[in-house]
């Protein structure tokens with residue numbers, strides 16, 4: 001595999017004028033470094049394995065080439081028939097798939113509005129994710145087809161197997177976003193099954209901020225002589241670092257607290273930084289439900305607006321929560337599991353708190369990466385119990401965090417515990433959650 005290390009941004013060149021106009025309209029005046037490297041490679045029909053820091057613009061680096069390659073095939077007089085798919089994008093979570101769909105929408109709208117667009121029947125991108133009715137998915141595709149499909153691996157595999165109306169023989173581009181996560185989540189069987197249905201003569205892209213050894217197998221099975229793109233990050237002292245997974249505009253801290261002090265420290269951070277937008281990670285869905293009920297009722301936090309998100313919630317509720325939190329400003333707090341650790345692009349998050357250390361060490365960087373995106377600043381704190389203090393060494397070795405978060409005070413531990421006790425006694429539902437924890 002060839003290795004390309006890049007650090008510089010660049011001008012948008014050689015793109016369809018409508019696509020370029022849409023980029024400029026959105027204020028994307030220049031390509032980010034990852035885009036400057038990946039777009040030309042993809043357009044030169046190379047397979048790519050892309051490892052670039054969180055929030056560096058990886059999504060557009062595959063969205064743009066997919067659209068350009070689709071237009072190109074129509075220019076070459078190779079249009080797609082109604083039930084033929086030209087590109088498949090696989091994402092590990094429903095939220096991320098929805099986000100990719102949303103990033104692509106303005107480009108497709110602009111192309112469809114352009115009377116000179118070569119795709120006269122219109123370009124359609126369809127979203128196929130778990131939680132929705134598969135019969136609706138089939139109906140939707142059957143009605144008008146879709147040249148680009150975006151989805152979660154289980155649902156895509158299911159649809160491609162279940163119904164012969166999805167013709168994948170013309171797929172030219174396959175993208176696996178957060179590719180390492182797709183494998184970690186145990187989707188290897190579904191990925192292999194999808195890959196088998198797609199022609200070998202395709203372009204494939206694997207994208208993530210963190211790559212693992214396990215991916216080597218997938219790369220060997222699914223990619224042909226790929227170029228590996230690693231985007232270097234400039235550290236504060238000017239050194240170029242390629243192993244860094246998070247941007248240098250991110251300030252990272254840890255704090256060590258006894259179990260009975262931890263919640264008071266959390267309350268103190270929230271109370272003392274009410275002008276910020278937060279995301280807080282917990283280990284399980286039960287913890288999320290519990291802290292959601294508790295935190296919003298704690299004195300001093302009632303002005304904040306809390307939202308909760310985990311995998312056991314139904315899709316509609318997940319969508320609604322995500323939408324409300326995205327629109328919320330200062331004082332919005334998302335309480336969630338690792339379901340919201342990767343890929344989600346919420347540019348105005350100021351503060352990431354990891355109340356529970358992640359089980360998978362790679363999730364650390366992805367969680368932190370929800371803030372400080374595209375040159376903005378941000379802070380991230382990981383809260384550790386005393387018996388987890390070796391985690392600090394792990395962070396130091398990885399050059400991730402060496403600063404201890406100061407105790408901002410203003411909160412009495414015994415008062416917080418008293419409030420929680422009252423809430424637990426008064427609420428059977430919370431009581432059950434406490435027992436479950």
Ligand SMILES: Nc1ncnc2c1ncn2[C@@H]1O[C@H](COP(=O)(O)OP(=O)(O)OP(=O)(O)O)[C@@H](O)[C@H]1O
Pocket residue numbers: 027028029030031032035052053054055056057058059060208209342343344345347369370373374
């Ligand atoms: N060329 C550009 N100029 C300015 N902003 C951009 C550009 N490209 C993308 N962005 C913005 O940067 C933000 C991050 O992009 P994106 O979500 O693609 O990052 P990512 O690398 O996929 O991050 P993660 O690893 O967390 O998934 C988005 O808000 C996007 O709109």
